[in-house]
Amino acid sequence: MKNLIIIGARGFGREVYDLALQCAGFNIEYIIKGFLDDKSDALEGFENYPKIVGSVEDYEIQEDDIFVCALGTVKWKKYYAELILAKGGKFINLIHPSTNLNTNAITGKGLLVFMYSNISNDCVIEDFVTIQGYVGLGHDTKICKWSHLSSYSFTGGFVILEEEVTLNTRATVLPHVTVRKGATVGASSLVIKNVKENTTVFGVPAKKIEF
Template sequence: MKKLLIIGAGGFGREVLGYALDIKRENRDWELYGFLDDNPDALDNYNCEYKVVGPIHDHIIQEDEIYVCALGDPKAKLKIGRDFKARGAVFANIIHPTARIGRTSVYGQGLIMCPYSIITENVKIGEFNTINLFSGYGHNAIAEDGCTLSSHCDVTGYAYLEEGVFLGSNVSILPGVRVGKYSRIGAGSIVLKNVPAYVTMFGNPAKVIC
């Protein structure tokens, strides 16, 4: 049985801890061990039974460990995840018991699916993706590595998220729309047209604001 280490002891890391503990023991091949965080005091003000067991930046990969990257920022998540993986780390998929994955869909390692999230049919999800509460992908959607969906997001059929896209809460991506790499879509936005790379959009309909 491997030891699960959560990378990042911030707010989302603590949420992921709870979701991981919801998975029945017979359905997992790891036991929770603790957090990695460069701030050793990150959990001091919280009632948490698991501790920060070491920093992220100089962690030595161990064969008896498995990891999950609980960082919200796509760039940081991909940088750390890829660095760990290049040094031999294996990443767990934390899929909450209430989440659903269609039988024809595929996904990479490091996937986090929060309660009531969904991947429907013929969806392709890359590595280190996060799908938060009540969010999901419609049929034939694609998400490259490192995308983050905040809560209540709807990525509809045939939509395409390039690497490192971040969606704020309650964002809707209309069918067939492509969102360029590392773009950020503000909370509550509805995206009607293709989005360039490296921009921030907000509104209904969503427009580039920077």
């Protein structure tokens, strides 16, 4: 039996805790040991959660530890997961049992996939991708490392999301479109053409915006 540790004890960490309880491996392949968070009082005022066992920076990995990274911002997910990887930590997938993985779908490691998502035929999901609830991925979609897809977002067939892409809630990417590395698509936006690297687009149709 492995000891699962959740990196991040804030709001998203609490959601990932419940995801871990609902997955088939709970109490069979793993139990939940606790959270890692540098804010030691992050769970103050909340009940029914395991304890914070330390910070990522200070934690010494034990033999039976396994990890997931529950940080909703791509930058910090990558930063803290890489700290644990550098210490030799091993990451697992948490894929909700209501998710559909269709024929030939390929999944990497460190994935978080929430309820009622549909990963269609011949999709490729690389390492450390987060897919929140009710996401739909069309056939032959490729989602590259570290990307984050918020609830109800959708990709058409043959879409490519390069590394570190964020799709916010209800974002839609039409078929054959590529969203380049580090780009962000705003909530409820419709992407009809390729998105350039490290840009933010928003609207219907989605256009580049500046802050």
